[in-house]
Amino acid sequence: MLLKVYLDSSAIAKRYVFEPGSSAMDHVFDRCWAGDLSIVTSVWNLGEVLGVFDTRRRRGWLSDDEFRRLLRNFVGEVVRLLRLRVLEVIPILISILVEAWPLILREHIYEAEALQIQTCIYSGSDVLLSADKELLNVALRLGIKTVDAEDENKIKELLKHDHTSAGETCDNSLRY
Numbered sequence: 001m002l003l004k005v006y007l008d009s010s011a012i013a014k015r016y017v018f019e020p021g022s023s024a025m026d027h028v029f030d031r032c033w034a035g036d037l038s039i040v041t042s043v044w045n046l047g048e049v050l051g052v053f054d055t056r057r058r059r060g061w062l063s064d065d066e067f068r069r070l071l072r073n074f075v076g077e078v079v080r081l082l083r084l085r086v087l088e089v090i091p092i093l094i095s096i097l098v099e100a101w102p103l104i105l106r107e108h109i110y111e112a113e114a115l116q117i118q119t120c121i122y123s124g125s126d127v128l129l130s131a132d133k134e135l136l137n138v139a140l141r142l143g144i145k146t147v148d149a150e151d152e153n154k155i156k157e158l159l160k161h162d163h164t165s166a167g168e169t170c171d172n173s174l175r176y
Helices: 009-016 024-032 043-059 064-083 096-107 111-123 133-141 152-160
Strands: 003-008 035-040 087-090 129-130 146-148
Touching: 003 024, 003 096, 003 111, 009 024, 009 096, 024 035, 024 064, 024 152, 035 043, 035 111, 035 146, 035 152, 043 111, 064 111, 087 111, 087 146, 096 111, 096 133, 111 129, 111 133, 129 133, 133 146, 146 152
Parallel strands: 003 035, 003 129, 035 087, 129 146
Antiparallel strands: none
16 A cells, blocks of 8 residues: 655645755655655645746746746646556545634634645545644644655655655656
């Protein structure tokens, strides 16, 4: 059984935009490409990642050409991973959304954060990776295994005891 790793948008964006945690996310994606784990995320997260890219373009941190190349890399990798069936994108189901509402009130978090937690639970993921400290803390209190997406050592430790097959690796030059 493959390790199922849930990535929120903060973790996914690090794969494509160079920032703290980028090399850790490369490791996760490389292990996915090698067939050692599967990645789970929400359709909501994919939209948030697009928003991150657009914000960087609007602020002038990416040229229009860089933005288009970044977008092409992101969409291309998502499609390829979906075809290989090592990426699972969970839709926003009404039941998941409704189950998130009590978390909003009890934990005093935004709906997007509560949605991530409930989607992670719904998907049966083994661990949640995020750079959002509040999200990680709430998930941890709820008994979800979490790892900070910026902590490369903990991510490598998490993945090292699972599978170590050699396989195709992805080009890590996808980011800006």
